[in-house]
Amino acid sequence: xxxxxxxxxxxxxxxxxxxxxxxxxxxxxxxxxxxxxVEGPAPVQTRNVPIWLAVEDVENLAAExxxxxxxxxxxxxxxxxxxxxxxxxxxNVRNLEGGTAxxxxxxxxxxxxxxxxxxxxWQIQRPSKACISYVFGSEGGNAVVVDPARxxxxxxxxxxxxxxxxxxxxxxxxxxxxxxxxxLLAEHTGAVYHLPVxxxxxxxPWPNEPLTDGQxxxxxxxxxxxxxIRMPGHTxxxxxxHLPGVFLLTGDTVFVRGxxxxxxxxxxxxxxxELFHTVHDRLQPLDPATMVLPAHWSSEAEMRADGxxxxxxxxxFESTLMNEEDLTKFxxxxxxTLPSAPDTYDxxxxxxxxxxxxxxxxxxxxxxxxxxxASSTVG
Numbered sequence: 067x068x069x070x071x072x073x074x075x076x077x078x079x080x081x082x083x084x085x086x087x088x089x090x091x092x093x094x095x096x097x098x099x100x101x102x103x104v105e106g107p108a109p110v111q112t113r114n115v116p117i118w119l120a121v122e123d124v125e126n127l128a129a130e131x132x133x134x135x136x137x138x139x140x141x142x143x144x145x146x147x148x149x150x151x152x153x154x155x156x157x158n159v160r161n162l163e164g165g166t167a168x169x170x171x172x173x174x175x176x177x178x179x180x181x182x183x184x185x186x187x188w189q190i191q192r193p194s195k196a197c198i199s200y201v202f203g204s205e206g207g208n209a210v211v212v213d214p215a216r217x218x219x220x221x222x223x224x225x226x227x228x229x230x231x232x233x234x235x236x237x238x239x240x241x242x243x244x245x246x247x248x249x250l251l252a253e254h255t256g257a258v259y260h261l262p263v264x265x266x267x268x269x270x271p272w273p274n275e276p277l278t279d280g281q282x283x284x285x286x287x288x289x290x291x292x293x294x295i296r297m298p299g300h301t302x303x304x305x306x307x308h309l310p311g312v313f314l315l316t317g318d319t320v321f322v323r324g325x326x327x328x329x330x331x332x333x334x335x336x337x338x339x340e341l342f343h344t345v346h347d348r349l350q351p352l353d354p355a356t357m358v359l360p361a362h363w364s365s366e367a368e369m370r371a372d373g374x375x376x377x378x379x380x381x382x383f384e385s386t387l388m389n390e391e392d393l394t395k396f397x398x399x400x401x402x403t404l405p406s407a408p409d410t411y412d413x414x415x416x417x418x419x420x421x422x423x424x425x426x427x428x429x430x431x432x433x434x435x436x437x438x439x440a441s442s443t444v445g
Contacts, residue, residue: 262303299341
């Protein structure tokens with residue numbers, strides 16, 4: 067019998083993908099479990115039994131749990147206690163180190179194929195929130211980071227591993243679902259930070275150089291430049307990166323399946339109309355083979371076999387919604403099906419525009435997967 071009694075978030079993610087985790091027992095409170103669960107690149111049978119009930123029923127749990135199951139709580143303490151009790155019952159299971167708080171900080175880099183000569187690219191997935199950030203650069207040269215999570219170290223470590231200097235940090239928009247790490251990463255590295263002024267307002271408490279439409283960004287080599295492309299619709303100022311014929315970062319405007327919800331700034335109809343024009347005037351004329359790189363995913367169905375959340379413009383435009391030529395119908399299809407936004411989103415947007423809150427509040431604000439997509443789907 068294995069003596070291992072703990073597993074790190076990175077190890078858990080890898081084992082889920084390899085089909086090595088038979089069962090997850092989540093002993094958090096029912097409301098915490100309802101808000102979000104541990105989810106990896108493959109489905110895993112998961113059960114919620116609050117810790118006080120699990121302790122009372124430990125003998126039956128020990129009989130039911132498969133070997134090498136993983137027990138999860140908020141910070142690893144209650145689950146650690148239960149692990150000892152289950153071990154006394156002869157059951158070998160493992161504790162998620164640091165609990166869901168540590169899982170929330172896990173970032174998984176996946177190298178992107180199809181980059182032009184001299185350029186390296188990574189899609190950085192954050193499983194706890196189904197959020198995505200990106201790093202583009204060249205070995206021994208410069209790098210740009212797009213939509214970073216609030217933990218600067220993984221981006222700094224990735225850049226250092228490839229002898230890259232982070233020179234630009236871009237938030238495509240003021241995020242509503244997670245706290246941005248853009249200002250802190252820019253401060254750590256001395257990079258130029260870019261945030262759309264239409265979203266944040268003219269006064270933010272950190273240096274900011276908003277990108278203009280068509281502005282060039284060096285992707286680590288003087289021979290390869292991406293271009294800023296304005297894509298309003300999810301927010302008024304969303305500005306993404308476009309490398310013609312290669313990739314288009316779409317932020318929260320367009321996903322593998324679906325489009326970004328336009329209601330988070332209180333201007334649903336107006337922004338849905340902006341989204342219509344973004345789709346038809348900005349995206350439709352582009353090379354259909356262009357890789358679409360979004361800032362989120364909603365389900366495992368949006369992941370390719372290699373684990374990347376990537377599609378093409380051609381695939382995006384197979385959707386009936388994306389081909390809707392009637393503005394009124396387009397707006398109604400999106401706005402008429404919007405789910406309610408989480409109560410925390412207004413506060414998160416304020417923090418990403420400069421409001422100061424405590425570390426404890428930040429942890430609370432970041433609970434749960436993103437809900438940035440409208441309910442209408444592509445495909």
